[in-house]
Each structure stands twice: as C-alpha cells, then as structure tokens.
Amino acid sequence: MEQKFVAAYDFLINWLNANVLTWNTAAQWACVFGSYVLTALIWRGFERRLFEQVDQKKLSSLSRSILRAVVDAGNVAAFVVVMQVCTAVFESMDLRPGVLDAASDLAVAWIVIRLVTSIMPNRVLARAVTGLVWVVAAFSIFGLLGPITDSLSRLSFSVGEAKFTALGVIKGVALAAIFLQAAALTSQFITKRIESVHDLSPSLQVLLTKTFKVLLYTGAVLFAMSSVGIDLTSLAIFSSALGVGIGFGLKTVFSNYVAGILLLMDNSIKPGDTIEVGGVFGVVRDMRGRYASVLTRNGKEHLVPNEQLITGEVVNWTHSDTNxxxxxxxxxxxxxxxxxxxxxxxxxxxxxxxxxxxxxxxxxxxxxxxxxxxxxxxxxxxxxxxxxxxxxxxxxxxxxxxxxxHGIEFPFPQRDVLLKSDSALSVRLDREPDDG
CATH class of the missing domain: 3.30.70.100 (Alpha-Beta Plaits)
Incomplete structure (x- = not known):
C-alpha cells in the first residue's frame, strides 16, 4: 500500500513539473484566467438581457431550458475564441500551447455537456452530472484519467459472493442517473402523446401513463444494475423472499395500489368527476397509485385512499351524465x-x-x-x-x-292550548294598571 502511494506521489510531482511549474505554462495559465475573467465580465451585460427575452417568449419548458443553456454557454464560447487567438500568438513564438489547448478542449466539453444536460427534467441532477462529466473530461485532457481509473479499479470490496470495485460503483451510479433521466424524458414524451389522443377516456389515459412510467423506471434500474455486473437472478430470488415479508407489513398500501388500478380500468371514477364520499364533496383533480385527490369548494384538497373508493359508498354526480x-x-x-x-x-x-x-x-x-x-x-x-x-x-x-x-306567507311553528273547564290548572291574567 505504501508503494502505491509513493508511486502516485511521484507521478503527481512529475506531472506538475512538466505541465505547471514552468515559465511557459505559467504564462499560459495567466492567459487562461485573464481571458475567462474578461469574457465573463463582458458577457454579463448581454446575458441578463438575453435571459429576459427568453423568459418573455411563449415556449415549452424544454425549449426554454435549451435556450437558457445556449445563453449560459455564451461566455464560454467567447472564451474559446480568445483561447484560439492566444494559441496562435504562442505558436507564432514557437512555444507549445499545451495549457491553452487543454483549456479550449475543456471549454468546448463544458458547452457540449451543458447543452446535453439542459434537456434533463431534474435540474439538481443535471448540475451534478454536468460537474461529474466535466471533471472526467478534464482528467482525460490532462492525461490523469488512466492512472485514476486504474487506482479505482484496484479498490474492491465484497458483499456476500459479489465483488465490487470503486470504479464499478461510480459507473453504476452514473449509468443509473443517465438511465433514469432517459426514462423521465421518455415518460414525459409518452404522456404528452397519450393526452393528445382524445378518443381515450381520462381514466384510461392515467392508467396507460402510469403503466409506461413503471415499466420505464423499472427497466432503467435493472439496466443500470446489470451494467455494473449485479446478478439479476440472485436479486430476483432475494426480492421474492423479501416481498413476502414486506407484503404483510404493507398490506394496506398494496391494496390501495390495486384499488387504484381497478378504478382506472372500470372507469367508475375519473379525473374531472364530481363525487361525494365520506362526507367529502368535490371534483376529482388527479388519481395517483395510492389515493385520489378531491378538491372541495372551500379549497381543501382531500387525499382519499383508493381502497375507500372501492369498498365504501361513493356518489358520482357525473358518472354517466353531467345533468x-x-x-x-x-x-x-x-x-x-x-x-x-x-x-x-x-x-x-x-x-x-x-x-x-x-x-x-x-x-x-x-x-x-x-x-x-x-x-x-x-x-x-x-x-x-x-x-x-x-x-x-x-x-x-x-x-x-x-x-x-304576492302575499304568500312563510309559516312559523304555532301551538293552540285548550284548557278544559274541569282542569286543575288555573290561569290568571295580570294586567298593568293604566296610568291615565
């Protein structure tokens, strides 16, 4: 282990001496930082106005995200142009512009990564993927990717009979993120296509949408696990045994999911229906796997479990006729x-x-x-x-x-009391004396 650290230290020192600690590279690093600061300051004024113009246009979320990514990459594109000018100056003086070439390649890589990740729905994950891929590209450009991957591949650990490496885990997480984002984008595209088919009932649209989502996300996870060498056969055996135990504990949750599927299949309750259930009267806004969202007239949104809609008495005011x-x-x-x-x-x-x-x-x-x-x-x-x-x-x-x-009177409760002559109850009327 000590020899590995010594070898890595020697490699790092040699790389710094060859690529950083020289007058030529120092001048190039000065050009890189100076050019970046200059282009960033110049582009800042244009960037604000361009962002305002993009936000004012009526565009889809995907188109707006791509245009904002193009504007965001404008200063980096200007930086690449300045780097090419600096490279030409160094070459004219017979100096090797290694740092300038690397900076240009990194800038181009960042632009490509930024544009590609702009279509990812999850912005937090998109930023994380941008940073990770750009770091990998930087290591590759500076010639550090090979030694780093070799070191990560030698770091291994075992879980039962399965053996994993640090490099494999990193690849698995990255592939899982890519596959899940691809599943999310595909799911959004399919959802829009299904919603555009007006011949399908709202409940059938929801059922098809949820079915495709489950299939896409399940496939994404399985592909990611298979790509890093996880045996899916052993996972199936483990999941079946685990599923029996979880099934008893999550009986109510599973029954709600099954009830939700039944509701979508028999079309008894669908989004837009006006229903009355358990003292709640409102409009069904959305139907999820576990519950239905019912919006009342006072603005309260009740999340009614699907099982209650199946087993309880539900009044659907608009099931077959809105009148x-x-x-x-x-x-x-x-x-x-x-x-x-x-x-x-x-x-x-x-x-x-x-x-x-x-x-x-x-x-x-x-x-x-x-x-x-x-x-x-x-x-x-x-x-x-x-x-x-x-x-x-x-x-x-x-x-x-x-x-x-028109003189029609509204009644109010009245009672007539009859006192018989031989009644033991005596009645006396007292009148106040007249002052006059």
Missing part, C-alpha cells in the same frame, strides 16, 4: 293561495343562469305539515362541479322576493 336534479323544499302557511304559490315557485327557477330550461323547473305539493303546507321545487343543472349550495341559495332568494310581492 343532475336539485330539490329546494319550501313551506307556506295554510292561509296562503296554494295554486299561486306553486306557480310562483316554478317561476323562481326560470331564467336563472345555471338552471337548465329543459327539463322545465317544476313545483310540487309533497305534504301537509303541522305548521305549513310543504312544497318542493325541482330543477336541473349540468355543472355540479361549480357547487350546488350557491345555486340553491340564488333560487331561494328569488322565492323570498316573489312570495313577499
């Missing part, structure tokens, strides 16, 4: 004109903004109560997702005004 009938109960006094009250009640819903003209609103006599004659107004709407309490309130306000205009 629904609402009922508004109204009571009138026994002294009121019944025929006029029924006519006014029917007229109250006619001409309302959200009330349908066909079927025509209808008023009905439904019973005789203790203190009132019980009527009901029935009318239809087609937009239950916009709320039902608000349209009921608007109709009741119009009923209030019409009844008052």
């Amino acid at each position: 629904i009938r609402l009922e508004v109960p109204v009571g009138i006094s026994y002294e009121s004109d019944l025929d006029k009250a029924l006519d006014l009640l029917s007229r109250a819903a006619v001409g309302m903004e959200r009330v349908l003209h066909d079927p025509v609103p209808a008023a009905r006599l439904v019973g005789f109560g203790d203190s009132s004659v019980d009527l009901v107004l029935r009318f239809w709407i087609k937009d239950a997702d916009q709320g039902v309490t608000n349209v009921r309130s608007a109709v009741l306000v119009r009923v209030w005004h019409l009844f008052h205009e």
Whole structure:
C-alpha cells in the first residue's frame, strides 16, 4: 500500500513539473484566467438581457431550458475564441500551447455537456452530472484519467459472493442517473402523446401513463444494475423472499395500489368527476397509485385512499351524465293561495343562469305539515362541479322576493292550548294598571 502511494506521489510531482511549474505554462495559465475573467465580465451585460427575452417568449419548458443553456454557454464560447487567438500568438513564438489547448478542449466539453444536460427534467441532477462529466473530461485532457481509473479499479470490496470495485460503483451510479433521466424524458414524451389522443377516456389515459412510467423506471434500474455486473437472478430470488415479508407489513398500501388500478380500468371514477364520499364533496383533480385527490369548494384538497373508493359508498354526480336534479323544499302557511304559490315557485327557477330550461323547473305539493303546507321545487343543472349550495341559495332568494310581492306567507311553528273547564290548572291574567 505504501508503494502505491509513493508511486502516485511521484507521478503527481512529475506531472506538475512538466505541465505547471514552468515559465511557459505559467504564462499560459495567466492567459487562461485573464481571458475567462474578461469574457465573463463582458458577457454579463448581454446575458441578463438575453435571459429576459427568453423568459418573455411563449415556449415549452424544454425549449426554454435549451435556450437558457445556449445563453449560459455564451461566455464560454467567447472564451474559446480568445483561447484560439492566444494559441496562435504562442505558436507564432514557437512555444507549445499545451495549457491553452487543454483549456479550449475543456471549454468546448463544458458547452457540449451543458447543452446535453439542459434537456434533463431534474435540474439538481443535471448540475451534478454536468460537474461529474466535466471533471472526467478534464482528467482525460490532462492525461490523469488512466492512472485514476486504474487506482479505482484496484479498490474492491465484497458483499456476500459479489465483488465490487470503486470504479464499478461510480459507473453504476452514473449509468443509473443517465438511465433514469432517459426514462423521465421518455415518460414525459409518452404522456404528452397519450393526452393528445382524445378518443381515450381520462381514466384510461392515467392508467396507460402510469403503466409506461413503471415499466420505464423499472427497466432503467435493472439496466443500470446489470451494467455494473449485479446478478439479476440472485436479486430476483432475494426480492421474492423479501416481498413476502414486506407484503404483510404493507398490506394496506398494496391494496390501495390495486384499488387504484381497478378504478382506472372500470372507469367508475375519473379525473374531472364530481363525487361525494365520506362526507367529502368535490371534483376529482388527479388519481395517483395510492389515493385520489378531491378538491372541495372551500379549497381543501382531500387525499382519499383508493381502497375507500372501492369498498365504501361513493356518489358520482357525473358518472354517466353531467345533468343532475336539485330539490329546494319550501313551506307556506295554510292561509296562503296554494295554486299561486306553486306557480310562483316554478317561476323562481326560470331564467336563472345555471338552471337548465329543459327539463322545465317544476313545483310540487309533497305534504301537509303541522305548521305549513310543504312544497318542493325541482330543477336541473349540468355543472355540479361549480357547487350546488350557491345555486340553491340564488333560487331561494328569488322565492323570498316573489312570495313577499304576492302575499304568500312563510309559516312559523304555532301551538293552540285548550284548557278544559274541569282542569286543575288555573290561569290568571295580570294586567298593568293604566296610568291615565
């Protein structure tokens, strides 16, 4: 081990003496740093205005990301041009511009990497990949990649019967990141294509989208594991044994996922439906693998487990038809004109903004109560997702005004007390004396 460190130290010293610690290389490093600072300062003013122009244009997220990457790489492109001028000057003086050539190659590599990673959806991972690939390119340009990879390949460890090297682990992580990002991009493309097919129902679109996502991400992970030498056969045996144990502990989670698949297949509940479940009334915004998102009229978003939608009672107001009938109960006094009250009640819903003209609103006599004659107004709407309490309130306000205009009285509870002559209960009326 000590000999390995000594050999690495000697290699580093020799590389520094040959490539850094000379007057020629010192002058070239000065040109590199000076040119970078100069181009960065000059480009900063243009960069801000170009970013503003890109943000003002109506572009897709992918196109905007690529254009921002082009603007971001502008100062590096200018740096490459200055490096080529400096290289020509050094060559004219019969000096070998090794550092300048390396700096130019690194700058070009950074531009290419920045443009390629601009299409990655995860920006944090994109920056990490940019830095990692650029470091690898730098080692390769300066001739350090070979010795470093040889050292990493000699660092090994074992997990059971499997043997891994540090280089293999690094490659595995890098490949996993690449495959997962490729799966994410492919998934976004497929999702957009599926959503553009209007012949598919919303539930079938969600089901196909989630199926492709699972297949793509699973394939990405398996390809990454296989590329670093992990035996997938032994992994399958281990995962089957582990799955039995996990299955008992995650029974509810698995049942929710299965229920979600069933809901998407039978099309009983789909995004956009207005449902009522467990005291929650709202519109289904999204259906995930474990739950459905239901947005209520007060802005609360309820995450209802899929299992509850399968086993519980669910009222789907818009399952096969968006038209629904609402009922508004109204009571009138026994002294009121019944025929006029029924006519006014029917007229109250006619001409309302959200009330349908066909079927025509209808008023009905439904019973005789203790203190009132019980009527009901029935009318239809087609937009239950916009709320039902608000349209009921608007109709009741119009009923209030019409009844008052035409002398129809609203009843209130009354009781008549009859005292028999032989009753033991005595009643005495006390009146205040008249001051006058």
